[in-house]
Amino acid sequence: MTRDPRYDILFEPVRIGPVTARNRFYQVPHCTGIGWTQPETLARLRGIKAEGGWAVVATEETEIHPTGDCEPFHEGRLWDDRDIPAMAIMADAVHEYGALAAIEIMHHGGSAANWGTRLAPMAPSHRPIIYYSPVQARRMDKQDIRDLRKWHRDAAIRSKKAGFDIVYVYATHDLSIAQQFLERRKNDRIDEYGGSLENRARLLRELIEDTKEAVGDKCAVAVRIAADELIGDIGLTHDGEARDVIAMLAELPDLWDVNISNWPNDSQTSRFAKEGFQEQYTSFVKSLTTKPVVGVGRFTSPDTMVSQIRRGILDFIGAARPSIADPFLPKKIEEGRVDEIRECIGCNMCVSSDYTSTNLRCTQNPTMGEEWRRGWHPEIIPPKKSEGSVLVVGAGPAGLEAALAAARRGFEVHLAEAGSDLGGRVTRESRLPGLSEWARVRDWRVGQLERMANVSIYRDSTLEAEHVLEFGARHVALATGSTWRRDGIGRDSGFEVPGFDLQNVFTPDDLMSERVPSAGPVIIWDDDHYYMGGVLAERCRAAGLDVTIVTPAAMVSAWTVNTLEAVPIAKRIARLGIDVVTYASVVSFDGAKVVLVSGLTGEASELLCASLVTLTARLPVEALYLDLEGTRDRWTDAGIASLTRIGDCWAPSTIQQAVYTGHKWARGLDEEPELLIPRELPRIESGRLKVDL
Numbered sequence: 292m293t294r295d296p297r298y299d300i301l302f303e304p305v306r307i308g309p310v311t312a313r314n315r316f317y318q319v320p321h322c323t324g325i326g327w328t329q330p331e332t333l334a335r336l337r338g339i340k341a342e343g344g345w346a347v348v349a350t351e352e353t354e355i356h357p358t359g360d361c362e363p364f365h366e367g368r369l370w371d372d373r374d375i376p377a378m379a380i381m382a383d384a385v386h387e388y389g390a391l392a393a394i395e396i397m398h399h400g401g402s403a404a405n406w407g408t409r410l411a412p413m414a415p416s417h418r419p420i421i422y423y424s425p426v427q428a429r430r431m432d433k434q435d436i437r438d439l440r441k442w443h444r445d446a447a448i449r450s451k452k453a454g455f456d457i458v459y460v461y462a463t464h465d466l467s468i469a470q471q472f473l474e475r476r477k478n479d480r481i482d483e484y485g486g487s488l489e490n491r492a493r494l495l496r497e498l499i500e501d502t503k504e505a506v507g508d509k510c511a512v513a514v515r516i517a518a519d520e521l522i523g524d525i526g527l528t529h530d531g532e533a534r535d536v537i538a539m540l541a542e543l544p545d546l547w548d549v550n551i552s553n554w555p556n557d558s559q560t561s562r563f564a565k566e567g568f569q570e571q572y573t574s575f576v577k578s579l580t581t582k583p584v585v586g587v588g589r590f591t592s593p594d595t596m597v598s599q600i601r602r603g604i605l606d607f608i609g610a611a612r613p614s615i616a617d618p619f620l621p622k623k624i625e626e627g628r629v630d631e632i633r634e635c636i637g638c639n640m641c642v643s644s645d646y647t648s649t650n651l652r653c654t655q656n657p658t659m660g661e662e663w664r665r666g667w668h669p670e671i672i673p674p675k676k677s678e679g680s681v682l683v684v685g686a687g688p689a690g691l692e693a694a695l696a697a698a699r700r701g702f703e704v705h706l707a708e709a710g711s712d713l714g715g716r717v718t719r720e721s722r723l724p725g726l727s728e729w730a731r732v733r734d735w736r737v738g739q740l741e742r743m744a745n746v747s748i749y750r751d752s753t754l755e756a757e758h759v760l761e762f763g764a765r766h767v768a769l770a771t772g773s774t775w776r777r778d779g780i781g782r783d784s785g786f787e788v789p790g791f792d793l794q795n796v797f798t799p800d801d802l803m804s805e806r807v808p809s810a811g812p813v814i815i816w817d818d819d820h821y822y823m824g825g826v827l828a829e830r831c832r833a834a835g836l837d838v839t840i841v842t843p844a845a846m847v848s849a850w851t852v853n854t855l856e857a858v859p860i861a862k863r864i865a866r867l868g869i870d871v872v873t874y875a876s877v878v879s880f881d882g883a884k885v886v887l888v889s890g891l892t893g894e895a896s897e898l899l900c901a902s903l904v905t906l907t908a909r910l911p912v913e914a915l916y917l918d919l920e921g922t923r924d925r926w927t928d929a930g931i932a933s934l935t936r937i938g939d940c941w942a943p944s945t946i947q948q949a950v951y952t953g954h955k956w957a958r959g960l961d962e963e964p965e966l967l968i969p970r971e972l973p974r975i976e977s978g979r980l981k982v983d984l
């Protein structure tokens with residue numbers, strides 16, 4: 292297939308100072324939860340992006356000094372020369388596929404507590420650390436500023452030695468010291484680094500000049516900066532101080548990388564922002580500089596990308612999440628395979644990897660984070676080694692991914708689904724407020740499956756044990772999903788809760804199948820703590836009902852801290868007039884009121900409740916498995932070599948985990964079972980841990 296000429300503009304080379312990018316696709320710096328801890332894992336992950344056609348592939352934040360240490364988060368490290376080899380293997384992996392390697396060197400200043408190194412953080416002025424740590428950053432004196440400049444310069448030189456082509460000066464996300472100097476609210480200095488904007492921008496200017504002077508002969512120098520902080524005039528704004536700083540330094544760097552700060556603003560989920568959402572804040576930058584500009588906006592549509600370039604908004608299509616969901620996005624556009632792009636759904640499971648300091652995971656791309664340790668490639672999957680067909684029962688995210696991965700391996704695949712719609716929970720959930728992009732999990736997989744000659748899809752086909760035995764498939768995957776409990780058992784209560792069997796009790800499954808509360812007040816008992824409670828509250832509020840969320844946690848949708856949604860959700864809930872009762876448990880329901888017990892005082896109270904929506908836990912739909920289990924002695928005669936439960940039917944979890952287990956199952960067919968989880972192990976030599984000092 293050939294590329295649509297409309298997209299030619301995306302494949303023009305662009306010069307960035309002394310280097311040239313082969314096209315306009317730019318993987319901006321993004322966290323992985325991996326950082327300095329697993330260099331091979333990271334190198335392979337980034338190398339695959341280069342293979343997938345990104346012209347620039349960047350690191351995550353890379354710390355330049357122990358005084359800016361953000362443990363327990365795992366970011367890059369270039370504290371001293373000993374860190375060069377680990378960074379170099381990533382640059383090499385990126386160069387192997389003809390891309391430019393970029394490195395975002397930075398100092399956290401007043402945004403990291405230095406829990407690891409136990410050194411005092413430092414910042415422009417005395418201020419508490421931005422996250423709720425009982426730690427303050429101390430005000431830097433002139434020697435500190437000279438030291439900082441030297442560390443940054445040394446890190447730039449190390450970056451060049453490691454082979455990087457683009458070296459960043461970082462001033463956004465409220466995470467970097469250069470941005471903290473810019474911010475009036477964090478900089479009350481009275482010397483030449485404080486006061487006027489020119490003074491507050493002095494450090495940023497010096498870091499750019501130092502970096503250019505140190506490595507500018509060979510490396511491009513990029514500035515990543517906040518175009519707005521979305522907090523009005525007390526912060527940097529696109530029509531105020533951010534604009535003025537960029538105007539002041541317009542021609543100094545070789546490239547401007549712009550976004551909205553802080554990270555929750557920059558990486559908003561699809562529930563809160565759609566493709567291209569940053570344009571209104573970043574579009575001014577190109578009018579101020581002749582240097583190339585990269586920006587982001589969860590771009591997955593090539594038409595939107597072309598529009599950004601043609602309208603003079605951006606020179607490069609920046610991407611973090613779209614490059615995670617589909618590392619081969621540029622190649623697919625280049626090769627005229629646009630309908631194969633696996634579009635990011637904007638769920639921020641990837642972000643939760645960083646927040647939990649675990650390998651990058653992605654709902655859409657099950658190979659993410661597994662490139663090195665399991666040798667998984669997003670586009671290549673080993674062919675099957677044996678004959679025989681595959682039967683997948685259930686077409687939710689687990690079943691769809693299992694069917695697709697098995698079909699790509701060359702198996703003859705039969706996919707049976709009880710309902711008339713494919714997609715299982717993603718189809719049902721995508722109809723809820725704000726979750727429409729969840730359907731991309733289904734759409735991409737169904738789109739691929741429908742084109743494959745070795746795949747048969749049976750809708751409206753509820754399979755029973757006898758059907759499975761009669762089918763004659765060699766490998767069977769049961770992906771029959773899960774249902775929400777309606778007995779109250781969950782985290783908060785290990786026992787059934789009285790009254791949860793009444794007529795006016797609803798589960799998320801009810802609401803998703805249009806059995807919705809018609810009378811208020813509605814109590815949402817949210818012991819799930821992820822997005823569903825808030826979404827169902829919105830759903831009931833939109834129907835005009837009074838709604839109260841009751842949670843045993845300290846905040847609504849507590850786990851969404853890890854997806855950067857906690858504050859946006861809390862804001863939306865508040866603005867919709869939905870009440871929240873925290874630190875409380877629903878202990879009984881009599882059909883007209885719930886009894887709550889405070890987790891703080893132990894006191895009981897009552898709340899009127901015409902409809903109770905309960906989110907506690909889920910149970911696997913395992914009737915089919917249990918029936919088949921009873922026929923185990925017939926499996927061999929029926930030709931069944933393996934029968935496996937995957938996804939929520941094995942263990943109810945996230946959509947990401949359902950996709951992942953489906954993929955893993957298909958990869959494992961014909962393979963020896965994995966006994967040990969592959970990992971980067973410390974080297975032991977002569978009975979001692981080998982540590983390179």
Ligand code: ADP
Nearest residue numbers: 685687688689709715716754771772938939949
């Ligand atoms: P997962 O997240 O694990 O993919 P889902 O709940 O999203 O699980 O999807 C499970 C799918 O399995 C649903 O679409 C459901 O209709 C289907 N299903 C459940 N039992 C059967 C069965 N016996 N035969 C065919 N399909 C089934």
Ligand code: SF4
Nearest residue numbers: 635636638639641653
């Ligand atoms: Fe997109 Fe979700 Fe994957 Fe992140 S985890 S890249 S938001 S699909």
